[in-house]
Structures are given as structure tokens and as C-alpha cells.
Amino acid sequence: MRYDTGWAQHEEAFLQMNLRVMVKRLPALLASSFRLAWQADRAAARIVIAAELGRGVAQAVNLLAVNSVLARLMTQGSMEARLRGAVPALVTVACVMLVAALLRAASTYATGRLEPKVERVATEQYLERAAAVELAAIEDDAFHKLLDTAQYGAASARRMIAIATRVVNATISLAAAAGVLTVLHPVLLPLLVTMTLPSAWAALTIARRRYRSFHAWVQHARAGRLISSLLTETRAAPEIRVHGVGPFLLRHFRSMSESAEAEQARLARLAARTGLIAASLTGLAATATYATLGGLLLLGAMSLAVAGTAVIAIRTGSSNLNTLVLEVNELHENALFVGDLERLYVKAADWAVPSGGSELPAEPREIRFEKVTFSYPGRDARPALSEVSLSIPTGKIVALVGENGSGKTTLVKLLAGLYSPQQGRIWWDDVDAADAERTRLTERIAMVAQDFKRWPFTARVNIAIGRPGAEMSDGRLDASVAEAGAGDVVSGLPRGLDTLLARSFSGGHELSGGQWQRLGIARAAYRKGRILIVDEPTAALDARAELEVFEKIRALAGSGQTVILITHRLASVRHADLVHVLDAGRLVESGTPEELLNSGGVYAELYALQASQFAEGAPGRGAPGREVPGREAPGREAPAKGVPAKEMPAKGVPAQPSRNGHPTKGS
Numbered sequence: 293m294r295y296d297t298g299w300a301q302h303e304e305a306f307l308q309m310n311l312r313v314m315v316k317r318l319p320a321l322l323a324s325s326f327r328l329a330w331q332a333d334r335a336a337a338r339i340v341i342a343a344e345l346g347r348g349v350a351q352a353v354n355l356l357a358v359n360s361v362l363a364r365l366m367t368q369g370s371m372e373a374r375l376r377g378a379v380p381a382l383v384t385v386a387c388v389m390l391v392a393a394l395l396r397a398a399s400t401y402a403t404g405r406l407e408p409k410v411e412r413v414a415t416e417q418y419l420e421r422a423a424a425v426e427l428a429a430i431e432d433d434a435f436h437k438l439l440d441t442a443q444y445g446a447a448s449a450r451r452m453i454a455i456a457t458r459v460v461n462a463t464i465s466l467a468a469a470a471g472v473l474t475v476l477h478p479v480l481l482p483l484l485v486t487m488t489l490p491s492a493w494a495a496l497t498i499a500r501r502r503y504r505s506f507h508a509w510v511q512h513a514r515a516g517r518l519i520s521s522l523l524t525e526t527r528a529a530p531e532i533r534v535h536g537v538g539p540f541l542l543r544h545f546r547s548m549s550e551s552a553e554a555e556q557a558r559l560a561r562l563a564a565r566t567g568l569i570a571a572s573l574t575g576l577a578a579t580a581t582y583a584t585l586g587g588l589l590l591l592g593a594m595s596l597a598v599a600g601t602a603v604i605a606i607r608t609g610s611s612n613l614n615t616l617v618l619e620v621n622e623l624h625e626n627a628l629f630v631g632d633l634e635r636l637y638v639k640a641a642d643w644a645v646p647s648g649g650s651e652l653p654a655e656p657r658e659i660r661f662e663k664v665t666f667s668y669p670g671r672d673a674r675p676a677l678s679e680v681s682l683s684i685p686t687g688k689i690v691a692l693v694g695e696n697g698s699g700k701t702t703l704v705k706l707l708a709g710l711y712s713p714q715q716g717r718i719w720w721d722d723v724d725a726a727d728a729e730r731t732r733l734t735e736r737i738a739m740v741a742q743d744f745k746r747w748p749f750t751a752r753v754n755i756a757i758g759r760p761g762a763e764m765s766d767g768r769l770d771a772s773v774a775e776a777g778a779g780d781v782v783s784g785l786p787r788g789l790d791t792l793l794a795r796s797f798s799g800g801h802e803l804s805g806g807q808w809q810r811l812g813i814a815r816a817a818y819r820k821g822r823i824l825i826v827d828e829p830t831a832a833l834d835a836r837a838e839l840e841v842f843e844k845i846r847a848l849a850g851s852g853q854t855v856i857l858i859t860h861r862l863a864s865v866r867h868a869d870l871v872h873v874l875d876a877g878r879l880v881e882s883g884t885p886e887e888l889l890n891s892g893g894v895y896a897e898l899y900a901l902q903a904s905q906f907a908e909g910a911p912g913r914g915a916p917g918r919e920v921p922g923r924e925a926p927g928r929e930a931p932a933k934g935v936p937a938k939e940m941p942a943k944g945v946p947a948q949p950s951r952n953g954h955p956t957k958g959s
């Protein structure tokens with residue numbers, strides 16, 4: 293299993309970066325942090341910038357004031373006179389320090405205020421984009437990978453704010469120290485740089501080693517986390533206990549952790565060595581610096597006061613330069629992830645569900661597929677639908693039938709606007725669905741998908757989420773529960789509709805598959821789309837519940853709703869007005885159930901197959917395949933236990949498809 297943190301892409305980008313490139317890219321990175329901060333909270337962004345600029349100026353003034361204090365103290369005269377002379381400069385130092393402390397407090401406050409807002413803004417933008425793209429984008433592996441990596445972008449954007457602040461501060465402080473040093477003596481500036489180079493080298497070396505290791509160990513870390521989550525996951529819990537998988541997983545966890553620890557120890561050893569080398573070099577550079585200062589003093593090229601100020605300036609300057617290198621380094625790391633976020637924005641715009649378009653007819657008479665071909669993305673994918681032409685008359689029950697993988701679900705997803713056909717058209721009367729406004733199209737559709745979402749919310753929300761934009765209405769909720777036959781499910785819940793349906797939360801409750809399915813149908817009923825798509829609505833229902841659900845579905849069609857039904861239970865299909873049979877992505881038969889039964893094609897074959905299963909399984913029946921005397925058709929035999937006779941399909945003599953007591957065509 294791959295773990296896409298995005299490090300795989302970033303590692304090289306980071307490792308190829310040297311100090312010069314980093315410095316060159318710095319203004320762009322600072323600008324991007326500033327843009328985010330500006331978007332999130334302008335006032336706070338202004339405070340941070342003003343405070344950091346002020347702190348830099350304060351540092352320069354402070355150094356000059358210190359220089360003045362030292363100069364006063366080291367002049368000729370009595371100590372009292374010298375001290376008195378130094379008082380104004382000392383007062384300046386104190387005032388500047390006070391101002392700097394206030395500015396620092398202001399910057400800390402504003403940065404703290406900005407950080408969560410920046411993360412929220414970036415996360416919202418990420419989620420908004422992710423929710424607004426086509427389903428095909430979510431299923432596209434490259435886009436999904438970008439979604440995975442970009443999710444780190446928001447946290448990185450947050451971190452970049454504080455880092456950018458420190459970079460700005462260190463740059464200004466460094467400029468102040470460098471300026472003062474240059475004024476004091478031109479030779480001091482190169483000395484400052486020399487003193488800082490070893491630790492800058494060490495910081496970069498250690499960081500690169502860390503990333504190389506991260507890249508090499510990323511799958512390992514992912515697998516370790518996966519194992520620990522498996523041990524606590526609800527769905528794995530029964531098997532862990534019954535099959536005794538716990539110790540096995542724990543053993544793996546330990547051995548994986550131990551090898552990760554060994555890698556950490558290796559990195560720590562190398563970091564210690566690099567740090568020691570850097571410290572030695574810094575020591576040498578410091579010795580050279582102080583020797584130079586001593587030489588300048590001996591030669592009389594520099595006064596003692598200036599040398600004292602120089603020492604202070606070199607110390608603050610080198611600490612600023614060190615901070616700068618480390619922070620710029622970190623800024624770049626985080627910028628890689630923010631870059632992903634920005635790439636996601638661009639890609640998401642390409643994949644966005646289009647807005648605008650023509651109106652669909654208010655009451656279309658039919659939806660027509662005309663030579664529709666659709667393939668899922670992928671190199672070797674054969675078309676899931678090939679040149680399918682069929683009609684879906686509105687206000688009727690239309691069943692889609694076919695073996696697994698024949699394209700039924702794909703067809704309804706195309707109808708619902710989740711995918712667009714690569715060839716052919718889907719007509720709503722004379723309007724091409726491709727030109728229609730998407731939201732107008734989806735507004736008409738209610739869908740109980742095979743894998744409909746079991747939202748970890750209350751039962752009430754699980755139903756009302758069918759129309760999340762509308763005010764929640766109790767009357768509509770009750771009606772939907774009744775329509776779906778979910779009354780018993782709801783009344784069996786400890787807190788009725790207000791029961792939380794998420795076992796892993798306190799007070800949470802879990803439903804059985806069949807109970808969930810009824811809530812799913814209630815959700816679709818709550819939505820009240822003119823076209824109801826039900827994909828295997830009864831897969832998890834018992835025989836009695838199944839009958840009930842089909843009764844409800846028939847009633848919906850009676851009220852003018854179009855019902856598109858996908859089911860493998862052909863006994864239920866006999867109530868449909870029209871059946872389309874798909875095979876390997878092609879439409880092979882269409883007609884009323886009885887026409888199809890009489891035609892002796894794929895439908896009749898599947899039907900007979902199912903009917904014979906009932907007959908074979910029923911007590912007192914003959915062995916499979918054996919003729920039972922007097923049996924005209926399997927479906928006409930006494931039903932298997934729990935299946936009412938009227939629901940048994942009969943080969944050759946189709947049951948009377950009728951809705952609401954009215955015979956339908958073909959009956």
C-alpha cells in the first residue's frame with residue numbers, strides 16, 4: 293500500500309535546493325504567506341508587519357545607543373562624570389528595550405490570532421474545492437493523490453505565518469547589526485558571515501538527511517500507523533478477538549517500531565557528529581574574529597568602545613543569521629506543501645462541476661439515452677456502457693436488470709449527472725443533459741445508491757440530509773419515515789429520531805444493514821426528487837421488509853414520481869412498466885416483464901434460474917434439475933418458507949403487473 297504524503301515528490305525538490313536558490317525564492321514565499329495572512333485577518337497582518345519592522349529599527353537604535361554608552365564610559369575623566377555622560381544613552385537603551393518588548397508582545401498576539409485563521413481559510417478553500425469537483429476527479433488517481441498531499445498544505449500555511457514572521461524579524465535585525473558593524477569597521481562584516489557559515493551548513497545538512505530518511509521510511513511509518521489503527525478499529529475488532537489476531541499485529545508493530553527507532557538513532561548519531569564539526573569550525577571562526585578585533589585594538593585602528601559594540605553586534609548578528617538560515621529552510625519545506633495546495637486549486641478549477649446551462653423541461657415526458665458510450669478512466673478499461681440507446685418514460689417504474697458488472701449503476705450515475713458520456717447523448721425531451729445546468733438536473737433526482745452513506749449523525753439528520761438546503765420539517769420527516777416503512781426502525785431507537793447513529797461516540801447506536809437501508813429510502817423520500825433511483829434497495833432486507841419496500845416504491849410511482857429500479861430480485865421487477873436488460877455494457881433487451889419472459893431471452897433465462905432456486909430449496913422438492921410431476925413452472929409451486937405465494941415468479945405465465953389496483957400494459 294502506498295502512502296502519499298507527497299514527500300516522494302518533494303524530496304528531490306528540497307534536496308536540490310541550495311542556499312542561493314533559497315534566498316532567491318524568499319521574497320515570493322514571504323509574499324505568499326502575507327497574501328494568506330491578509331486574506332485571513334487584515335488587522336492582525338498589519339500589526340505583525342508593523343511590529344516586526346519596529347523591532348528591527350529598535351535593534352539598530354539599541355546597538356548605536358550601546359555604542360554611545362560604551363564610548364561615554366571609556367572617555368577620560370572621573371567615573372561620576374563618565375557615568376553622568378552615559379545616562380542619556382542608557383535611558384535610550386532602556387526605552388528602546390521597552391518599546392521592543394511591547395512590539396514583541398503585539399507581534400506574538402497578532403501571530404497567534406492569525407495562525408488558526410490562516411489554517412481555517414486554507415482548509416476551507418481546500419474542502420470547498422474538493423466538494424465542488426466532478427465525481428470523476430475524486431476517482432482520478434492523480435487528482436486524489438493531489439488531494440492527499442494538499443491536505444498538509446493548510447497546516448503548513450499556518451506554520452508559515454510564524455516562520456515568515458521570524459524570517460522578517462531576523463532579516464531586519466541582521467540588517468541592523470550588519471549596518472552598525474559596517475559603520476564601526478568594514479572588516480567586521482565578513483567576520484560575522486564567517487562565524488555563521490558552519491552552523492548554517494550543519495542545519496542544512498541535518499535537515500536534508502532527515503528528509504532523505506523520511507522519504508525512505510515513509511511507507512514503513514504508514515504501515516506502522518495502519519497496524520496500530522487496525523488494533524483499535526471497530527470493524528476489525530470482532531476478527532481480532534475471534535481469530536486472535538491481536539498478538540500477531542502487536543508483534544509486527546513492535547518489530548516495525550524497533551527498526552524505525554534504529555533509524556532515528558542513526559540520524560541522531562550523524563546529527564551529533566555534524567553538530568560537533570560545526571561547533572569546532574564556529575570556534576575557529578570566533579577565535580579568528582576576536583583575534584582580528586584584538587589586532588585592530590593593538591594597531592589603534594579601533595577604540596575600545598567600538599570593539600565592545602562590535603562584540604555585541606557580532607553576537608546578535610550571528611544569532612540572527614543562524615535563525616535566518618534555519619527559518620528559511622523551514623519556510624521552504626512548508627512552502628512545498630502550500631505549493632501543493634495551490635496546485636490543487638488550479639486542478640480543482642479544471643475539474644469543477646460546470647455552472648450555468650439551459651433549463652430542463654419542467655415535466656419531461658421521457659429521458660432518452662442515445663448511443664451512449666462511457667468508459668471509466670484507466671488505460672485498459674473496456675467501456676462500462678457501449679452505444680446504449682433506451683428510453684425512460686417519466687412517471688413509470690423502469691427496471692434495470694443484468695448480471696454483476698453489466699453497467700446498471702453506471703447508467704444511473706450518468707442519468708444523475710455524476711458522469712458525462714464520452715459519446716452519445718442523454719435527452720430530457722429535446723434538451724441535451726450535457727447542456728443543462730447541473731444543479732437543476734440533480735435537484736430532480738433522489739438516489740438510494742448501493743453504498744449510500746451512513747452518516748455518523750442522528751437518525752433525524754440521516755433522513756433530512758436528503759435535502760440539506762431546506763428547513764428541517766417534522767411533518768416531512770414523519771411522512772418520509774412512513775413512506776419508507778421505517779417507522780419500526782425509528783421507534784426501536786432509544787431516543788427515536790434523535791438517536792446518534794455512530795457507535796463509536798457516547799450515546800451512539802448502530803443499526804443493522806436492513807434498518808440502515810430503510811433509513812436510506814426514507815432519506816430519498818424526504819428529498820422528493822421527481823426521479824427516484826433505487827439501486828438494490830432490498831439487498832439487506834428480509835422477505836417481509838422487501839415486500840413492504842416494493843409496495844412503497846410502487847406507491848411513489850403512482851404519485852407521479854419516476855422510479856428507476858436496479859435489482860437482482862426479478863420477482864420484484866414484474867411490477868415494472870418497462871425493463872431494460874444490460875449485458876456487458878450493452879442493452880440486450882427492452883420491454884414489459886411479460887414481453888421479456890415470453891421472448892425467452894436473457895431476462896427469461898435469469899428469471900427461470902432464480903425461480904428454480906426457490907423450487908430446489910423448498911422442503912419436499914425434487915433434487916435440483918429433476919422434473920417435478922405436475923409442475924408447470926417453478927414459480928407456481930408452493931412458495932419457500934417465508935415467501936408468500938403471490939410474490940413467487942412464474943415462468944411463462946407472468947404475474948399480473950398492476951399498480952394501485954390498475955392493470956398496466958401487458959397484463
Ligand SMILES: Nc1ncnc2c1ncn2[C@@H]1O[C@H](COP(=O)(O)OP(=O)(O)OP(=O)(O)O)[C@@H](O)[C@H]1O
Pocket residue numbers: 431668669676694695696697698699700701702703
Ligand atoms: N468507479 C469505477 N471506476 C472504474 N470502473 C468502474 C467503476 N464502477 C464500475 N466500474 C466498472 O464498470 C463496469 C460496470 O459496473 P457497474 O457498477 O455499472 O455494474 P452493475 O451492473 O451495477 O453491477 P452490480 O450488479 O454488481 O452492481 C464494471 O466492469 C466495473 O468494474
